[in-house]
Amino acid sequence: xxxxxxxxxxxxxxxxxxxxxxxxxxxxxxxxxxxxxxxxxxxxxxxxxxxxxxxxxxxxxxxxxx
Numbered sequence: 001x002x003x004x005x006x007x008x009x010x011x012x013x014x015x016x017x018x019x020x021x022x023x024x025x026x027x028x029x030x031x032x033x034x035x036x037x038x039x040x041x042x043x044x045x046x047x048x049x050x051x052x053x054x055x056x057x058x059x060x061x062x063x064x065x066x
Contacts, residue, residue, distance in 0.1 A: 010053050012053075024054060
């Protein structure tokens, strides 16, 4: 089975959530800023995409019925 780029980004968002918990947003922001400071637009774009998926993930978790 081939993994798509979209699946990789979702996997990264899930990993960040599991590994960093309450500090996940800070971790993602640090990654974005790191790549921005290095002039690496590809890395910055990747982590911005992870940030978007992470927000979707957190929103979905928050709206799940108990």
